[in-house]
Amino acid sequence: MPIVEVKNLRKSYPGTVAVDDVSFHVEPGEIFGILGTNGAGKTTTVECLLGLRHPDAGSISAPAKEKIGAQLQEAKLPEKLKVREALELYASFYRQPADPVALLDQLGLTELAERKFGKLSGGQKQRVSIALALVGDPEIAVLDELTTGLDPHARRDIWKVIEAVRERGVTILLVSHFMDEAQRLCDRVAVFDNGRVVATDTPAGLMTAAGTANLDDAFVALTGRN
Numbered sequence: 317m318p319i320v321e322v323k324n325l326r327k328s329y330p331g332t333v334a335v336d337d338v339s340f341h342v343e344p345g346e347i348f349g350i351l352g353t354n355g356a357g358k359t360t361t362v363e364c365l366l367g368l369r370h371p372d373a374g375s376i377s378a379p380a381k382e383k384i385g386a387q388l389q390e391a392k393l394p395e396k397l398k399v400r401e402a403l404e405l406y407a408s409f410y411r412q413p414a415d416p417v418a419l420l421d422q423l424g425l426t427e428l429a430e431r432k433f434g435k436l437s438g439g440q441k442q443r444v445s446i447a448l449a450l451v452g453d454p455e456i457a458v459l460d461e462l463t464t465g466l467d468p469h470a471r472r473d474i475w476k477v478i479e480a481v482r483e484r485g486v487t488i489l490l491v492s493h494f495m496d497e498a499q500r501l502c503d504r505v506a507v508f509d510n511g512r513v514v515a516t517d518t519p520a521g522l523m524t525a526a527g528t529a530n531l532d533d534a535f536v537a538l539t540g541r542n
């Protein structure tokens with residue numbers, strides 16, 4: 317049974333069809349990539365999934381809102397709050413939260429626990445934001461554009477955290493426009509272009525179909541741009 321099923325989703329804004337007849341499903345425990353160029357409709361799709369936007373048409377079946385942990389782009393927290401305190405604060409919003417200290421440990425973030433949020437680097441903030449998305453002990457984590465603006469080392473540190481999240485058995489929806497990241501982390505991906513899904517497959521399957529050696533080239537072949 318899929319944990320998420322999106323069927324024939326459509327969402328327009330005045331003058332723009334942002335998402336047009338989008339269908340895909342996500343299996344429990346997988347890292348599913350929502351890939352696409354800027355403006356392809358990724359964020360709109362995820363916002364519909366999270367119940368933040370109302371679709372014009374189509375259906376979405378997904379776990380209840382409190383079982384979805386979302387990390388949406390830039391994390392903002394009071395500068396003086398310590399990482400552990402931030403997690404404890406978020407944990408207090410849930411009936412059955414994860415234990416913040418154990419969560420930091422499992423994600424390899426114990427060294428950041430007593431640091432003030434305002435003193436963290438961009439990559440460290442992003443790692444903490446993943447922990448914040450998991451503090452409600454969700455079935456699915458939605459991680460949106462996590463590594464934008466980070467250096468290659470910081471990106472790899474984030475990837476390690478994402479792999480640790482998978483080890484917890486949490487299904488991950490990874491929104492990205494980085495193909496190297498998707499190739500490395502995702503079990504399957506949906507490629508969005510101009511509001512539509514143009515392919516859904518494993519990264520290896522897409523590369524084979526496109527006759528390319530990496531997902532970046534397969535993506536360019538699929539989206540018809542270079």
Ligand SMILES: Nc1ncnc2c1ncn2[C@@H]1O[C@H](COP(=O)(O)OP(=O)(O)OP(=O)(O)O)[C@@H](O)[C@H]1O
Nearest residue numbers: 329330332334352353354355356357358359360361
């Ligand atoms: N609130 C809004 N009002 C009007 N148009 C919008 C709104 N949000 C998004 N759009 C438009 O809808 C289309 C899809 O945008 P969306 O943000 O879903 O794409 P995206 O794939 O997430 O892009 P990015 O990678 O740049 O975040 C774009 O053409 C965008 O300009």
